[in-house]
Amino acid sequence: MSTLSSKTKRVFITGGASGLGRALAFHYAHAGCQVCIADVSDARGEETRQELQRISPSTEMLYRHADVTHEEDLQIIADELNQRWGGLDVLINNAGVAQAGAIEDVLLSDWEWILNINLLGVVRGCKVFTPIFKRQGHGHIVNIASMAGLLDVPRMASYNVSKAAVVALSGTLEQELMDAGIHVSVVCPSFFQTNLEETMRTTDPSLKKMMGKLLSSGKLSAEQVAEKIVLGVEKHESYILPHIAGERLWLAKRYLPQRLYSKLFQRSVSRMKPRKN
Template sequence: MSPENRSGRRVLVTGGASGLGAALVAAFAARGDRVIATDLAEHAPGNLPERTDYLRLDVTSDDDWAAALTHVEDTWGGLDVLVNNAGVAAGGRIEFLTMDDWRGITEINLFGVVRGCRTFTPLFKRQGSGYIVNTASVAGLIHPPSMSSYNAVKAAVVALSETLQHELAPYGVTTSVVCPSFFRTNLASSLSGSDPVVEASAIKLINGSKLTADDIAGQVLKGMDRRKPVILTDRTGRLALRTKRLLRPLYDRTMRRAAEGVRRRVERNGPATKNPTENHA
């Protein structure tokens, strides 16, 4: 049995100080895994479970990733599971998203994942084992209106993960991509963009969900146990994807109604607070 199949695995989780990352750290630790939680803060949060260490890691920094690899090799001599979970939320109509908005979300949500995969793949190949888990979103599989930047980077994470599923399998390395829909988390506080009308709607959906980060983390571990290439964590996501694949006219009508809803909210609330022609550098 390969190392990543046993309890007592060596696990690194990015974005592990809060939200889904913290829930994943707790879920791995509860199984008896040894975990390194990483995040931007200089010091460890006060709620880390037993068998958990903390390491500052900015996923946009090549130096921080190199330091994480060195730390893992010096501390454990290897790694069994890499969870690329760190990310931010964003939304907005295409004319309101600035190029800085696009660069910011791409650097964190996509290139942060790419850096993690590039950093640890050579180690996994040398070991002949390993498990990469990339957190995307159901927005990487279905593409609602007014979320172009978020949809695009999450779809890229899905594509990257599928590529690595095939590319790394000959080396004994497994890859899964996690695609949750809305759940209650502090991700709403990280919403960034230039379209306050759309941001308000996203916050309402996140805060109104009945699912918690712990619920999603439990489903992630179950999906990993089954080596599922795509881990859909909730009924809403499964139903939406099934509708897109099998009932495309219904899917298209639903998305057009959502876009019409945005248009009506904009009309009720008046013009946006920012000029969409500003800051397009």
């Protein structure tokens, strides 16, 4: 792991009790940062906090229960960290869920569910912590999106849209907040080894099984993805794309004629189609 800058000392991570959020917390704890994680799972959260404390016994590690669909949960944490730590250096909006299904099958309630967490959960985090960053004159917002937000994965419209909106939000805030000394990064990983399928909603059970297989077969672990994110944050990268193959496909989408890109994309995602019995 790279040496962190002197300004990276206080870190807050939503969805920090498992998966990528947990891996990020470990990276920052190893660097001697004060880390506060938030999650809806208190058992996992406290277990992770204890592990973080063992990594850096002399540094304060915190767990706080927070549901990103409730602005007041995040506001309470922001107020506490501002008083307890005197501010914050890095905000990581990581909490997220997945949903899959054909457009005609997915309920509007499922659209509302995923957008409330994946998009508005990020919006709430940015809204609540930006005033702290503005007052202190610096800070870094890290929004976890997905390559699904840059590409067009079939039968995952609600997930794609939620992540594409996070990409747009991040770019907007980068322009809006740069004069205040605030950096914004959006992270777009491809499949990697995490537990996203645990909370996944789908209209087709085979899609959930497929997602679990793809996640478990990812070439990078959550720890490796976290390491790339930490390095990207240190470099103030606007787009952090941990997977080379995903980045190449995104570049192909941007620069190739649509017909050629579509053929390339269809070949790359053909393995995602569930097999018929």
